[in-house]
Every structure is written in C-alpha cells, then in structure tokens.
Amino acid sequence: MIDIKDIRDTARDMLTKGEARAVIGYRRGSRGMLAEPAFITNLEQADELVWDPTCFHNLSLYLVEDRKFLAHLRKTANAPIAIVAKGCDARSIVVLMQEHYFKREDVYIIGVSCEGTGVVDERKLAPLLNGAHATSAAFDGDDFVFTTAEGEKRLPAREVMADRCLECRNPFPKEHNAVFGEDKTGRQLAEPFAALTRFEAQGNSARWDIWSRHFDRCIRCFACRSVCPMCYCDECVVDSISFPVTAETTAEDKANRIRWIERSAVRSENITYLMTRAMHLAGRCTDCGECERACPVNVPIRLLNNKMEREAREKFGYEPGASIGGSSLVASFLDSDPGDFIR
C-alpha cells in the first residue's frame, strides 16, 4: 500500500532543495470523489496531494504543455519538473523522450505502482451505487472503498476497474527516479487485449454496424485529442489553421487548398478524424485510456488504439514506451515484417 505521506514528503523535499520547480500530482477536486491535476509550487500545497482510485489523468500531458509554454517564452528551464506517474503514464513519458520532446534530466518521475488494482471506471461504478454519488474513493487491498450519503460501500476493485487497468501488463512504472508501491508486474487480472478480442470475435458487418453508430455519435469536441500527451502537434490535420481566409481568398483558392477533414461532425469526417488519430498513435499509445474516459459520448476509442498496439506487438514485436533509446514503430522495420498481403 502506498502511503500518501511518502509522496507528499518527496514533493516537499524536491521543492525545498530546489531540485524541482514544480510537482505535478493529484489533489481532491471540488466535485464528488474525483481527483484532479495539481500543480504544486510551494510547500503548503504539497499536503494537498492525494493518491486514490480516481487518479485517472495521464499527467505527462502537462509536461508537453510546459514545454510548449517555455518554447513560447523562449526560456529554458532552471530545474526539472517532478511528476507523479502510474505505469502507463511513465511509459508515455518514455515515448515523449524517445521522440526527443524533452530530455531525461528535464523530468523527475515519482512513480506510483497501481499494485493489484488500478483506477475506477465511473461508468461501471454508477449502476452499483444505485443512484447514490460517492464523495470519496480509496484503495484497500483488492477492494475499492467508496463513501456515499448512505454510508461506506466496499466493492471488489475488479468489478469497477477500468478495462485498461484489468488488462494492464505493466502496472509498475519501470522508468522512475523514485517509486512507491509494490511491483506487481504480471498480476494478470484479465487477459491482455481482452476487450479487443471480444469485440473482434464479431464478423465484419457486425463490427461495421457497431462502429458506424459510434462514429455517428462523435461530436468532435476533440477531448480525446486534447487529453492525450501524444497529440502534441502544433497544428492538427483537422484544424488547418495555416490556411487563413482573407478578403483576397478566391473560391478557387478555397477549392484547391487541402482540407483533409471538414469541421462538420458527420460520420465520414468523424471516421477520418478518429482513424487518422489511431494511426498517428500506433506505436506511441501506451494505453492510459484517457481518450476513452474523457469522451462525453462513450465512443470506445481505446479499441482502435488497442488494435494498433496488438498488431505492433504481434507482427512487429514492438512495445510502446519500452525504452528511451529505441526506434519508433513506423520509422523502423525488420526484414521479417509480414508482407504476405502484398501482391
């Protein structure tokens, strides 16, 4: 069991010694049980840090934000940023370093092991609380304990855990400067890619029936893109902001400029957006599942990323976020790559 005091002490220690200019972690939010991202820059704030089953967020996103902000100010950092990272989050940080987004010494990773559990899936929890709303959530061995107006509710973590956590192969952050919690790698609560395998068991037309409805529901709020640490492009293919329309822009100009994806939230454009995103994440997505959690209309975005992850693993022996020095999936190849599909 992780004692939150250890994380707070580390944060305080880092800030006191000037070894970190900020600590990014989790604190209690103002809405129910949910934790929210915290940006700790002074010692008192360190006591706000929490670690509970609602610490979903992949905070490495804010390392990207910080980098962009510094670049904008044309400043360099005087000290690293410390960040609380779960197994999946730490792998994201590795991918970012692999892509030279920042250097290893720019970040101090305070690793937290998810041990035998992971984070809660609110969508699984809601029906089990019978309409009550939890005001707090805590780890307790293999259980989660929720506080509601009707009293304490103890549930086996397995029943309310996010699929990605059940299927997680590496709940321990291998890359870290400090780490808390036991290394339970190989705990195997569910088969890896279990949800994907279940989905793929259906035939081609059944899969299309399901996906077409998902694509129809997408409202293009871009929460999946915004919440993803890997979606760091300054300009996304869907935005095309580098094509300004001025008084001089002719109809011809407009017709000839490349617009990969229209702004309208209609099926064809939603497909192109979501599929492109899945391709851009191939070999980079570390299955933190934030895109799927953030989606306000429950599009199972994770399945697309999972599909790419499994292909990469099975066909190319590639594991995202495994090593900082490794080459990226689509910028490398093996002689043994499958080529049977080519005529």
Added chain:
Amino acid sequence: MSEQQTYEPRIVAFLCKWCSSAGSDLAGVSRIQYPANATPITVPCTGAISPMYILSAFNKGADGVLVSGCHIGDCHYIEGNYLARRKMHLIMQLIEFIGVEPNRFRMSWVSAAEGGKFAQVITDFVNDLKPLGPQEKLKKAERA
C-alpha cells in the same frame, strides 16, 4: 441492365515514381489491355504515403485504393518500401477492424519492367471490387 452489371469501381492508385509508375507506362506502351478504372497518383516513394492519403481517398469516394511500389530491396531510397510495408499493414488492419471490406485496399510490388504484372494487378483488383459494389461506408455524404 442492372446497376450491378454497369457498376465500374473507381480506384485511386498511389504509384511510386521509380517502379510502379514506370511499370504502368510500360503496360501502356506495350499496348496491354487492362481496365481503365484506376486514377494514378504518382508519389516519390511508397514510404512517403501517409495513411491519411488512403483514408482521404476513401473519404472522397474511392471504391478501392491501391498502393504500389518497388520490390523489397529495389527501393530508390533504400528503405522506403520497408517502411511502407509496415504502415500499410497497420492501415489495412485498421480499416478491416471497423468493418470495411479488406478487399478495398490493396498493395503490390510492381517494378518498371513489369508492365504485364501491373495490368494483372489492376484487372484482379477491379474483379475483386465489382462484387463489393460502391463504397459508401467511408464516403462523404453528398448532402446530409
């Protein structure tokens, strides 16, 4: 005649400049007969084809998309087609995953000397596409 019989699939063919595009030229100058369903787009190398091109072609109404380049080992840029092989494998898997007929996407290696093979690839692709009918799944709606 029913619509099925008159239906001619539209193929967008991304051809590498060094091999397959030259191969298609050879098919032409050799006067090899093959269906005229493919619209060729010459690219410098198959390795330069973004999966976005393929999605975009389907989005704009292609019934089938062909990617064709140099045989493994023959790439003008040494390794472009190796990289393409990986990327195209992934996009093909993804398209199939959401329930689009896998036969709508095809990849082939056609060298500059293989005019006959190019004609065969197109002929086979057209024959495989015909029973599938028009591609509506990824296509932009006319007006919606």
Added chain:
Amino acid sequence: MEKILDKKQIDGWIAALTAKSQDGWEVHAPMLEEGIWTYQPASGAVRLDHPNTNQSPKGFAFPQREIFFSFEQIKGEAPRLTQVLPKEQRHAVFGVRPCDGRGVPRMDKVFTDHVEDPYYNARRKNVAYVGLACNKPPSPNCFCLSVGGSPVSTDGLDVQLTDLGDRYFVKAITETGKALMTAGGKLFTDPSAADQKQVKQVHTDAVAHPQRKINDPDGAPAKLRASFNSPLWEEMARACIGCGICTFLCPTCHCFDINDEVQSKAPLKGQRVRTWDNCQFPDFTMHSSGHNPRENTGARLRQRVNHKFQYFHENFGMHQCTGCGRCISGCPVGIDIVAVVNKVTEHAG
C-alpha cells in the same frame, strides 16, 4: 390547462401527436444508448426516468451542423447559390429538464433579439418543449437555484410534467402546449384536489433539496468585471486541456464557425455550413497573422465564465448559465464553474 396523465398513457399521447396525418409532430424523448442519454425519435416505451440528457436539447433549434446554401459554378457562368432552409417539420421534445428549458429563451435572445437568424427561427418555431420537473436534483452538480432558476421552473417550456408516482401532473404553459394536450384528448383527466395538493408538495420539496451553490450570483457581474486581470484565471485554468466538452454539452453556448465545404472542384460545387465552435479551442480566436488574443487557457476560461455571468448579464439582464452542471460533470480535468465563480467573486472582495 392542468390535467392528470396516467404514466401508462404517455405512449398513447405520443402516438396521438405523431399520428395526426396533416401536421403530425415528430416526438423525441431521452433514450439510453451506449451508457448515455440522448434525445431519440420516440416510438413507444417512453419512460421519462432519465437524470438529464448527455447533451442539452439546444440542437433542435441550433443543430451542430446547419447548411446555409449550396453553391455551384460552371466555367463562364455566374455562380449559382441555392438557399437551404430547414425542413418544415414540427418537433415535440419530451422530458426537458427545467435548466434546459431556461436555456431556450437565452438562445432566443441571441438569435432573435437584435438580429433574426432565419435558420434558427425556421427551426425554433417548429419545436415544442415538454418539460419534466426535477423532484430531486438529477446530478450532483446541479445548481439551478443559484442562477435564478428552479427545479420546477417553466421558463422556455410549452408543457410541464410533474412526476406524481404513477401519473404525471400536466400543465400547459403556452398555447402550443395547450394544443399538444388537446391532441391527447381523453387520455387526460382532471386533477382532483388531492392531486393539486400533492403537486404543490412535490414542488416545495423539490426546491428544498440541497444543491451546489454559487455564493453571490447577483454580485457576480460587477465582481467579474473587476477581476478581469486577476491571476486566478490562469491558476484555475492550469489543468484545462482546451477540449470542447463544456461548451458542446452546454444548453446556452451558441458560438459557431462558418465554412465552405467543397464537394467537387470541376465544376466547383459545395455548400456553406455553420458548425458549432468553441471558445476553449486554442484556434478559436487565432488571427490570420498568427497572433492569438486569448493566448492561454486562463484567458479562455475567463471568456467562458465571463460570458455566462457578466457579458450576457450586461446585455440581456440575466445570467446565461442555467445551472445544469454538465460542464462540471463532463470536464475530464475537474474544472468546476461553481468553484471558479465562487473563488473569483470571493477574491474580488
């Protein structure tokens, strides 16, 4: 007009509304699909037991995508423009919560007050809202009482339903509402004195339920005006990821973008469309020069909050926010408009 409708008869009422061959209504009701409540065409088995819908019903008058006109240009000829007005079809939206009902007059202000938007108007005049009072707050983030609303408010509604257990107390608010009820004919019965008493009690209890609270909603416009340069904005928006959930789910956000969607280049053909836009997207205020006046998340959060609680109030004398709490529940990183308004107004002194 006040009536009682047995819950078992609601499908009958909907059938009566849709059946009228001449000017039939298309009825929409909240349905649960893939874990979210969305308005869907009602075809029986309507049970208004939803908390609130995932998205507000604003899309019935202000859809996420609206085609303005189509264009076509043949070489050597003048461009041909064809206006595309929405189809004449009446829509009755069932189960609208009071907060969403109060969103309707706010949207009307924007699209009909100073300038008449023909597309909005063409849709709006054909939509009727059948509301459902909240006997208890459907979301832990409800705060309608803080923004001048109430769980039993009838603003913006044509009919109000109140759940009395096995039956609804049905009250017509507008002439359209009366017409809707008249279409139900004998399905409705007259309320007894006991019914009247019960509905009064239910409404009293509904208002008494504790909700989240904005501490000084009346002082907010002036205090926000004074806090424009407050460092709090940046601090509170630190976690903001710049997605569109808060505004796309909101019953009153109405910003839009207009684009030409080209379908073919020869001949040049396509359509001009309006789509929802969102002040939280980084490119919302991006200039052609590359300069962005709302450069960071703090400035963008301030825009959203100030629009709801200051600018709109200054223009129309009411808060634009109706307290549905969707932006709070939906935010992936915990940005909470109640907490934000409270914090800024407290610090403004």
